[in-house]
Amino acid sequence: EIVLTQSPGTLALSPGERATLSCRASQSVSGRYLVWYQQKPGQTPRLLIYGASSRATGIPDRFSGSGSGTDFTLTISRLEPEDFAVYYCQQYGSSPWTFGQGTKVEIK
Amino acid sequence: EVQLVQSGAEVKKPGESLRISCKGSGYSFTNYWISWVRQMPGKGLEWMGRIDPSDSYTSYNPSFQGHVTISTDKSISTAYLQWSSLKASDTAVYYCAKHYPTMIFGVFIQGVLDYWGQGTLVTVSS
Numbered sequence: 080e081i082v083l084t085q086s087p088g089t090l091a092l093s094p095g096e097r098a099t100l101s102c103r104a105s106q107s108v109s110g111r112y113l114v115w116y117q118q119k120p121g122q123t124p125r126l127l128i129y130g131a132s133s134r135a136t137g138i139p140d141r142f143s144g145s146g147s148g149t150d151f152t153l154t155i156s157r158l159e160p161e162d163f164a165v166y167y168c169q170q171y172g173s174s175p176w177t178f179g180q181g182t183k184v185e186i187k
Numbered sequence: 188e189v190q191l192v193q194s195g196a197e198v199k200k201p202g203e204s205l206r207i208s209c210k211g212s213g214y215s216f217t218n219y220w221i222s223w224v225r226q227m228p229g230k231g232l233e234w235m236g237r238i239d240p241s242d243s244y245t246s247y248n249p250s251f252q253g254h255v256t257i258s259t260d261k262s263i264s265t266a267y268l269q270w271s272s273l274k275a276s277d278t279a280v281y282y283c284a285k286h287y288p289t290m291i292f293g294v295f296i297q298g299v300l301d302y303w304g305q306g307t308l309v310t311v312s313s
Contacts, residue, residue: 110291114299123282123303130289135301167232171298175248178232
């Protein structure tokens with residue numbers, strides 16, 4: 080199975096700053112089949128990005144995804160207070176679909 | 188409005204059986220796969236398996252194969268996750284999620300989860 084490793088584990092930033100989250104796969108993710116989710120404490124995951132770079136419906140354009148092969152990035156251009164959360168990547172290029180361990184974006 | 192409403196929290200003893208449910212509404216239930224995802228306390232997300240409600244075809248993560256069973260009753264737009272013999276290590280929140288198939292070169296690709304249930308906390312303790 081494909082192992083996804085997210086870094087950093089925790090990212091401490093201030094509102095207005097840029098956040099760059101990394102997701103590295105143990106083998107190439109076919110078709111750029113990579114998703115990003117956001118999860119706030121006590122809430123369900125929320126779909127942000129699919130196909131590595133396509134924003135889901137209703138997702139602000141400050142969220143962007145990029146990458147291919149084994150290296151993927153989620154960028155939040157300017158952090159809003161509501162963006163402080165845990166972010167997970169997930170690959171759906173091969174079964175079993177797998178998630179990264181998450182990156183927590185916290186207020187500095 | 189698409190909604191997935193899951194059954195309530197459960198407290199069980201090791202060895203007991205359990206079935207939790209996930210009722211879909213606001214969309215055509217048989218047109219979209221449902222997956223189940225586990226989140227152990229303070230941990231990340233793990234994909235357990237999925238079902239196609241139109242024909243009940245299932246696919247499981249090998250890590251969960253044989254320990255859980257996924258099923259549906261399309262007459263009531265409900266998916267289920269069940270255990271025949273719970274372990275303490277099954278203590279977790281379990282989410283159901285609806286798939287969002289994306290078309291690539293004329294082929295539907297599955298694996299994106301666009302709507303999630305609220306989660307069901309299962310506590311297994313003696």
